[in-house]
Amino acid sequence: MVATTRKVNPPDGDRRWKIVEATMRRHGYASTALIETLHSIQETFGFVSREALNYVAESLNIPPAKVFGVATFYNLFNLNPVGEHVFSLCTGTACYVKGAGEIVDFMKEEFGLEPGQTTPDGKLTFMVARCVGACGLAPVMILDGEVVGKLGVEEMKAKIREWVNHDK
Ligand code: FES
Incomplete structure (x- = not known):
């Protein structure tokens, strides 16, 4: 089966989503881009929101529960807004x-x-x-x-x- 590129709208109009999108695009929207994409979101926004997890799940065509599981398992990602x-x-x-x-x-x-x-x-x-x-x-x-x-x-x-x- 040929992988298709997916275009999913980001959670809001924040221009920083372009950075995250570029990460996923660089990996051809493959599911293996998950961890790198989560890192990109965290670096860009400081934390990974619930909306961000859903956006990544849809974009990379991965079940939301799996994305959430990965985000919490590694303990590397902040799922709540963080300090300065x-x-x-x-x-x-x-x-x-x-x-x-x-x-x-x-x-x-x-x-x-x-x-x-x-x-x-x-x-x-x-x-x-x-x-x-x-x-x-x-x-x-x-x-x-x-x-x-x-x-x-x-x-x-x-x-x-x-x-x-x-x-x-
Ligand atoms: S235990 Fe591996 S880096 Fe700390």
């Missing part, structure tokens, strides 16, 4: 044994944040991921998309403080 800055911590095994657990405690003590929460002023969101596929850099944290790894626990804390305060 996003701190993601890998808590996969390699990172956990190198101190990621202590950073989870630190985020609670220092900023009052549990994984998945945003500060009341909307400035900072704390996310955790199971394994971001960079175990050689463990412990890995991602500060607004910048991957930082191979730091000791105290160095990680210092880096987080510096990054948060930079914006004040």
